[in-house]
Amino acid sequence: MTNRYVIKFSKDGYVKYTSHLDMMRVFRRAFKKTGLALRYSQGFNPHPKMGFAQPLSLGYASRCELIEFETQEHHSTEDIMKKMIGEMPEGIKIISCQELREDVKSLAADADAAEYKIWIPSEMTDEELKAALEKYLAQEEIITLKRQKKTKKMAPVNIKNMLRHLEISKVGEFAMIKALLDCGSQSNCSPELVIASFCESAGITTPRHEMEVERLNLYFVSNLQF
Amino acid sequence: MNNMNKLDHLLKRVEKPGRYIGGEVHSVVKDPAAVDANFAFAFPDMYEIGMSYLGLQILYHQLNKRENIYCQRVFAPAVDMETLLREEKMPLMTLESKTPLKDCDLLGFTLQYEMSYTTVLNMMDLAQIPLYSKDRGEEYPLICAGGPCAYNPEPLADFVDFFVIGDGEEALPAVVEKYIECKKAGMDREEFLREACKMEGIYVPKFYEVEYKEDGTINKLCKLYDGAPDTVQRAMISEIESVDFPVKPIIPMVEAVHDRSIVETFRGCTRGCRFCQAGMIYRPVRERSKDRILDLCRQSLENTGNDELSLLSLSTSDHSEFESFAMELIDYTKSENVSLSLPSLRIDKFAFEVLNKIQEFKKSGLTYAPEAGTQRLRDVINKGVSEEDILTSIEQALELGWQHIKLYFMIGLPTETYEDLDGIADLARKIMDLNFKVNGRAGGRFRLTVSVSNFVPKADTPFQWAAQNTAEEFAEKHNYLIQKLKIKGVTFNYHDNTTSSYEAVFARGDRRCSKLLYEAHKAGCKFDGWSEHFKPEAWEKAFEASGIDRNFYTTRERSFDEVLPWDIIDCSVSKKFLINEAKKAVAEQTTQDCRHGCVGCGINRRVKCQMDGILGGKND
Numbered sequence: 001m002t003n004r005y006v007i008k009f010s011k012d013g014y015v016k017y018t019s020h021l022d023m024m025r026v027f028r029r030a031f032k033k034t035g036l037a038l039r040y041s042q043g044f045n046p047h048p049k050m051g052f053a054q055p056l057s058l059g060y061a062s063r064c065e066l067i068e069f070e071t072q073e074h075h076s077t078e079d080i081m082k083k084m085i086g087e088m089p090e091g092i093k094i095i096s097c098q099e100l101r102e103d104v105k106s107l108a109a110d111a112d113a114a115e116y117k118i119w120i121p122s123e124m125t126d127e128e129l130k131a132a133l134e135k136y137l138a139q140e141e142i143i144t145l146k147r148q149k150k151t152k153k154m155a156p157v158n159i160k161n162m163l164r165h166l167e168i169s170k171v172g173e174f175a176m177i178k179a180l181l182d183c184g185s186q187s188n189c190s191p192e193l194v195i196a197s198f199c200e201s202a203g204i205t206t207p208r209h210e211m212e213v214e215r216l217n218l219y220f221v222s223n224l225q226f
Numbered sequence: 227m228n229n230m231n232k233l234d235h236l237l238k239r240v241e242k243p244g245r246y247i248g249g250e251v252h253s254v255v256k257d258p259a260a261v262d263a264n265f266a267f268a269f270p271d272m273y274e275i276g277m278s279y280l281g282l283q284i285l286y287h288q289l290n291k292r293e294n295i296y297c298q299r300v301f302a303p304a305v306d307m308e309t310l311l312r313e314e315k316m317p318l319m320t321l322e323s324k325t326p327l328k329d330c331d332l333l334g335f336t337l338q339y340e341m342s343y344t345t346v347l348n349m350m351d352l353a354q355i356p357l358y359s360k361d362r363g364e365e366y367p368l369i370c371a372g373g374p375c376a377y378n379p380e381p382l383a384d385f386v387d388f389f390v391i392g393d394g395e396e397a398l399p400a401v402v403e404k405y406i407e408c409k410k411a412g413m414d415r416e417e418f419l420r421e422a423c424k425m426e427g428i429y430v431p432k433f434y435e436v437e438y439k440e441d442g443t444i445n446k447l448c449k450l451y452d453g454a455p456d457t458v459q460r461a462m463i464s465e466i467e468s469v470d471f472p473v474k475p476i477i478p479m480v481e482a483v484h485d486r487s488i489v490e491t492f493r494g495c496t497r498g499c500r501f502c503q504a505g506m507i508y509r510p511v512r513e514r515s516k517d518r519i520l521d522l523c524r525q526s527l528e529n530t531g532n533d534e535l536s537l538l539s540l541s542t543s544d545h546s547e548f549e550s551f552a553m554e555l556i557d558y559t560k561s562e563n564v565s566l567s568l569p570s571l572r573i574d575k576f577a578f579e580v581l582n583k584i585q586e587f588k589k590s591g592l593t594y595a596p597e598a599g600t601q602r603l604r605d606v607i608n609k610g611v612s613e614e615d616i617l618t619s620i621e622q623a624l625e626l627g628w629q630h631i632k633l634y635f636m637i638g639l640p641t642e643t644y645e646d647l648d649g650i651a652d653l654a655r656k657i658m659d660l661n662f663k664v665n666g667r668a669g670g671r672f673r674l675t676v677s678v679s680n681f682v683p684k685a686d687t688p689f690q691w692a693a694q695n696t697a698e699e700f701a702e703k704h705n706y707l708i709q710k711l712k713i714k715g716v717t718f719n720y721h722d723n724t725t726s727s728y729e730a731v732f733a734r735g736d737r738r739c740s741k742l743l744y745e746a747h748k749a750g751c752k753f754d755g756w757s758e759h760f761k762p763e764a765w766e767k768a769f770e771a772s773g774i775d776r777n778f779y780t781t782r783e784r785s786f787d788e789v790l791p792w793d794i795i796d797c798s799v800s801k802k803f804l805i806n807e808a809k810k811a812v813a814e815q816t817t818q819d820c821r822h823g824c825v826g827c828g829i830n831r832r833v834k835c836q837m838d839g840i841l842g843g844k845n846d
Contacts, residue, residue, distance in 0.1 A: 017243035018479050025481065026251075033531030059238050087531075089479060090249030209238035 015091030248321030397461035427461025486534035599649025688807035800828030
């Protein structure tokens with residue numbers, strides 16, 4: 001028995017301004033409070049075995065946040081659900097709890113793609129938006145600036161091969177982009193790169209802070225579904 | 227666009243937006259439209275600071291447990307958020323329901339330190355509420371304030387409608403209930419204030435006018451409303467054992483400075499240090515029983531999932547059942563993997579047992595507060611600790627393997643001479659010698675930190691008449707100590723002089739200081755307690771514009787018969803006692819801890835002090 005579990009939850013409303021690290025604290029505290037004792041890593045500085053499948057940027061809502069963890073004792077998934085539901089701050093909703101297969105190393109290592117919805121206030125019509133997206137995707141390379149992990153400097157990258165599927169439509173006053181993007185340790189494309197390069201290509205000047213991003217789904221190499 | 231959407235746009239552009247969102251576990255959700263009174267509890271500093279403060283959790287709980295009252299929180303926005311709020315002309319709002327403060331019925335500030343006063347004004351300004359009480363009509367909330375600094379409310383008298391002085395657990399809900407009653411009876415704010423000022427602990431500054439003498443001192447206080455009391459009795463809860471404690475505190479989402487459970491073990495202190503305001507204004511000592519303390523600790527940890535617990539009081543080991551509950555608590559916290567901290571522990575034999583048990587391997591640091599460098603000066607301030615006590619205990623600490631010791635001192639205390647400063651250096655050297663004696667060459671890793679703060683005379687203490695050193699005198703003393711403390715292994719820290727003298731102006735300021743505060747606010751002062759935000763030039767301009775002579779408030783010694791600005795407040799310790807203590811200080815005479823026998827502080831006029839002589843008589 002491995003006692004590995006995955007909790008799926010959504011993040012909506014103001015709680016989207018809670019950072020990744022603060023979310024870790026929310027869960028660590030909730031586990032402690034409910035008495036669901038986590039297993040600890042071996043070594044000099046043991047830490048609880050718990051982690052998010054993929055970090056979510058500050059300010060993003062999500063319908064599919066996944067946290068995996070390992071407990072010392074076996075619990076039923078219903079029991080875990082029941083206990084954890086009451087410990088969440090406003091805007092965090094626990095959707096499900098499943099046991100995690102033994103052969104999956106970790107969700108973080110298994111992550112393959114992520115799907116997002118991006119809302120941009122826009123005056124363009126549905127046709128204009130579709131044409132703009134077509135033009136954007138027709139580029140030979142889609143070059144945008146990305147901060148480099150090591151040097152912390154902005155450097156141009158070509159994200160064309162990281163975009164798996166994009167569609168756009170007009171919903172009310174918004175241009176709504178649905179984007180399926182590379183995600184994980186192999187190749188990772190942040191929606192921010194798509195926003196920046198698409199807006200530039202389409203001549204959209206709406207300030208970033210007026211847009212909203214929501215993560216819809218995470219996909220895994222192992223085809224696990226949550 | 228509504229405020230919610232606009233706020234969303236702002237939050238995307240600021241650092242740590244989590245400070246402004248609310249929604250934490252145990253925060254209270256009510257419909258502001260469905261309650262009788264909306265109370266905004268304002269902490270004039272940032273979220274991370276305010277959320278570490280137990281008083282907020284206590285009063286939040288006390289107000290919200292009443293169905294008809296909704297207490298919501300608000301903190302000072304950081305500078306980036308403030309800039310955006312001003313750009314977008316958005317009013318400051320509560321965390322819980324995002325209600326603009328100006329739409330609340332009451333806005334209450336907690337006054338924990340004088341250097342937060344400009345932030346109080348800045349928050350009112352951000353809330354789009356007129357600063358001066360006289361400029362606020364019925365459409366604005368009533369502004370109130372409480373906390374330790376409210377014992378001298380006068381510098382804020384022009385801005386605040388009423389102060390709540392003393393313990394807030396009962397007094398604050400009572401005055402809010404009174405507000406509801408008056409509102410329902412169709413009374414206006416003036417009529418409400420007339421009712422409120424008759425309640426215990428409530429001070430309404432506008433019902434008094436101050437008359438000054440030619441030399442600038444106060445001639446007398448004239449009542450403008452006959453119904454107002456001659457002096458305002460501080461609100462006091464007679465015991466804390468049965469008072470509701472917030473065992474389900476709001477759990478901050480952005481990490482607070484102290485992210486831990488706090489349980490107050492007792493209120494008050496019997497030691498009678500003459501510089502200490504808390505030691506006077508929180509009298510008498512009111513203890514929680516051992517069982518209740520253990521129960522509250524257990525509940526607080528279970529309800530929060532915290533992995534740190536701290537006990538709160540003015541002197542942890544003075545609790546009459548300390549030894550017994552400390553041991554039980556250590557065992558309990560260990561079994562729960564919770565780290566326990568016991569601040570302000572008197573370092574005696576038992577303390578070592580306790581500390582050894584808590585920090586089995588990790589001997590982090592030990593802190594001593596001799597406060598003064600010589601026995602003479604320690605007698606003056608009535609700090610009942612001898613050099614021998616300190617050295618014996620430090621020797622023991624060294625033997626047990628402590629590697630870092632901190633010493634706290636104050637400089638500028640009444641009667642201080644350079645001999646007393648030499649005493650600080652002598653003590654440091656003696657400790658380093660002890661280290662060599664105990665550890666020999668292996669003691670090379672040992673560090674001693676000497677921290678010196680500047681004495682600020684506070685209201686309601688035996689030193690309330692005393693002169694403060696000038697900024698120059700402080701600087702000279704610092705320079706002197708820098709030279710004297712050039713000892714290998716010793717680190718010397720000291721505080722900024724300018725803030726200490728501003729703090730002293732407000733600690734003993736009168737109503738005329740309202741003008742100074744206003745000018746400082748206009749000049750852009752806020753977050754004065756944060757060195758990166760403190761603007762000495764702006765303050766200088768404010769002094770000039772307001773015509774306030776700081777020396778009048780700081781370096782001037784008052785006579786015992788001078789009318790003091792805070793005489794309107796009766797803190798329940800008698801002035802006679804304070805004068806007597808001040809005289810004994812100059813005569814270098816000590817006063818015993820009242821647990822060895824009553825010292826006649828005057829608190830017995832109001833309540834029966836439980837501590838009187840419980841440790842039996844001691845000849846001193």
